[in-house]
Amino acid sequence: MSDRQKKTFVITRFDPDKDEVPKTQTYEIPVRPDWKVLDALNFIKDEVDGTLSHRWSCRMAVCGSCGMMVNGEPKLTCKTALSDYGDTVEVGPLSNFPVIRDLVVELEGFMEKFKAVKPWILRAKEKAPEEGVYRQSPAELEAFKQFSMCINCMLCYAACPVVGNEPDYLGPAAIALGHRYNLDSRDEGDAERNQVFREEGGVYSCSYANECSEVCPKNVDPAAAINQAKFLAVVDWAKSFVSPRSRKK
Structure with a gap:
């Protein structure tokens, strides 16, 4: 863990069974210098909060599954380097789509x-x-x-x-x-x-x-x-x- 630094992620959360409108949840996690945004989301899902929902598949910018809003811009999270951002990264579902849950949109x-x-x-x-x-x-x-x-x-x-x-x-x-x-x-x-x-x-x-x-x-x-x-x-x-x-x- 010595090669990791802390970053804060502000992630949009939405549970249709509980929430009337989306909200945000903040996570502070250790990240590696070579990580993409998707790596951080998977770390949060696997190690911090298993309730987080997001789409991904190939991790090679081929399948198109992992599109999300990163600091307000549409990005493929598997291709977007965390090193391009500061200490805080905001991740939300793609704009202009109905949200199914958290970062997952209806297509x-x-x-x-x-x-x-x-x-x-x-x-x-x-x-x-x-x-x-x-x-x-x-x-x-x-x-x-x-x-x-x-x-x-x-x-x-x-x-x-x-x-x-x-x-x-x-x-x-x-x-x-x-x-x-x-x-x-x-x-x-x-x-x-x-x-x-x-x-x-x-x-x-x-x-x-x-x-x-x-x-x-x-x-x-x-x-x-x-x-x-x-x-x-x-x-x-x-x-x-x-x-x-x-x-x-």
């Missing part, structure tokens, strides 16, 4: 938005196996690759001011993932997605605050995806009056 609303944009390859007719694979050039892959790096951590939703004020807004991650498939040369579902994008709560609700791109731990640029989707949704709408879909044909 069902996002999953419905996620499904609405159909983030999978849509085709009018699938190839038979004997017809071979759908080939794609490096340039075609590059067109959508960065938007495919999303890990659904929801940091962008916690940062987005529109999500906080407009509950029906599809949000950055859902739009970016839908746009990723619109850009995929193998996909034929852009007309369906663009219809969803044009609806109320779609891409035109975005005010381009750019906070979503600032907080993304995988360097995805949802703000760029939304702006591109705005343009392509209008193009698709205009083309529907003069030519059959799709723009990829």
Whole structure:
């Protein structure tokens, strides 16, 4: 324990069976210089207070499970070094989400938005196996690759001011993932997605605050995806009056 120093953690607690509103609880624990915020939360859970609830899984910034507010900013706690903070660290649940318990938020609303944009390859007719694979050039892959790096951590939703004020807004991650498939040369579902994008709560609700791109731990640029989707949704709408879909044909 000689290589450890004391830090104070102010953690949001909420028990739906007892509490009407969230409260905070303070813990002072010894931490190692190389610890991430998640290490401290796990120490508190294992050694100090087993009632603390929080999500985590891979500890490698891959699964997206451990997103929380750290000193007021959306962060992946497995990637966020304690050494970047002073003697006191505040940890709370992601903003703009209903809280289930303590640091755990409800994601069902996002999953419905996620499904609405159909983030999978849509085709009018699938190839038979004997017809071979759908080939794609490096340039075609590059067109959508960065938007495919999303890990659904929801940091962008916690940062987005529109999500906080407009509950029906599809949000950055859902739009970016839908746009990723619109850009995929193998996909034929852009007309369906663009219809969803044009609806109320779609891409035109975005005010381009750019906070979503600032907080993304995988360097995805949802703000760029939304702006591109705005343009392509209008193009698709205009083309529907003069030519059959799709723009990829």
